[in-house]
Amino acid sequence: MELTSKHFEILGKTVIPGETKTIELNIATLHTMTELKVPIVVSRSVYDGPTVLLSAGLHGDELTGIEIIRQIIRRGISYPACGTIICMPLINVFGFVNQSRDFPDGRDLNRIFPGSASGSLASRFAYRIMQDIIPVVDYVIDFHAGGRGRFNVPQIRIEPDNPELDVLAEAFSTQFLLYSKNIDGSFREACDKLGKKYILFEGGKALDLNEEVIEEGIQGSMRFLDNLNMLQTTFSSQLPTKPMICIENSTWIRAQYSGLLHNFIEAGTYVNEGAVLGKISDPYGLIEEEILAPNNGYIICTNQAAIVFQGDAVYHISTKLKDE
Incomplete structure (x- = not known):
């Protein structure tokens, strides 16, 4: 690897090779005149390489990703062997403060x-992320x-018909890979x-910390970084115990009635058509x-709510596997 001589600047701050710096992104001033800032932790290697962004908490009640990245920082995995x-x-x-999915503007x-630079509070913040x-x-x-x-169940989501993303998803290699088109207005789009090469990790549920899902996200991230030669040699990622299952199409099973939901099946289970879920x-x-x-397929999401209403999504099931 070659020593880097590149200048690296983010949010007007320079990060020199070998340095880790926490930079604050000012996003708003509250009605109490309190400034609200988002800390960003940047770690550079002395060696040249790519730049990887690990992001979470886009929805404030999704704690799983927050904990995955927290542990990646805490364990020192975020110090790259090369790149940033x-x-x-x-x-x-x-x-996060309100334990809510949305921004305060709803x-x-x-x-x-x-x-947009002149849009709503959320729109202005999205603009800052994309610009800075x-x-x-x-x-x-x-x-x-x-x-x-x-x-x-732990899963990677990528756009279909993109061989470069296929390689990256394979490098991360979690339990399932779902091909899904970009949603209008999404960070992914x-x-x-x-x-930018973007993969989305889904796992667990809102307002919950599941240790197995968290470790799956950490190990997948380590495998991803290792594939880019960015993982320090002091770390060794665990290889997946099973091949990743690739799903081309899936559908939601919805409640036909309102009432108490009794779930008989675990996420990740393969079921046959007609099985009682x-x-x-x-x-x-x-x-x-x-x-x-x-139909026959894998259950990739289960609704664990005790009460559901007619039309609520209760199970997410695959309908077509890749090359099936």
Whole structure:
């Protein structure tokens, strides 16, 4: 590896080779006149290499990714053997404080990228990220979790028909790979339009810390960095115990009735068409309606809420595997 001589600047601050620096992104002044800042931890190697952004907390109630990046920093994994690693463990500080998915203006930050310099509070913040941080980045791993009560088995999501992203997903190599198109206004779409290589990790559920999912995210990140020769030799990532299962299409099974949800199946399980996944009952012992699998497939998300309403998504099931 060659010693780097490149100048690296982010948010008006210079980070020299071999340095780790915490830089604060000012995002707003509250109605109490208190400034709200997002800490960004930047670590540079003395050797030349790519720049990787690890981001989480885009939705403030998704704690899994926050903890994954916290542990990556705490364990020293974020000190690269070459290149630069930028860690943003908590983007949506507002949502985190309020234990909410959204910004205080009621907007979903992950639906308004690339934002606007003169738009809403959330839009302005999205704009700052795209203008001040993403231009210096080559790769992005963005960590997410399921909504409240919805437990996602660890999975990577990427755009279909992109061989470069296939290679990166294989390097991360978690339990499942889902091909899904970019959503309008999403961080993923905005990064893709700028030519940044972006993969999205989903695992666990909102307002919850699941140790197995967290460790899966850490190990996958280490494998990803190792593939770029950025992982320090003091670390050794664990190889996956099973090949990654690639899903081309999937669908949600929705509740046909409102009532108490009794779940019989774990996320990650393969089921056959007609298998009983759970049941919905009324509180009075009069009705019990089974929820059946509409096809053979893997259950990649289960709704763990005790009460559901008609039309609620209760199970996410694969409908077509790659090369099937």
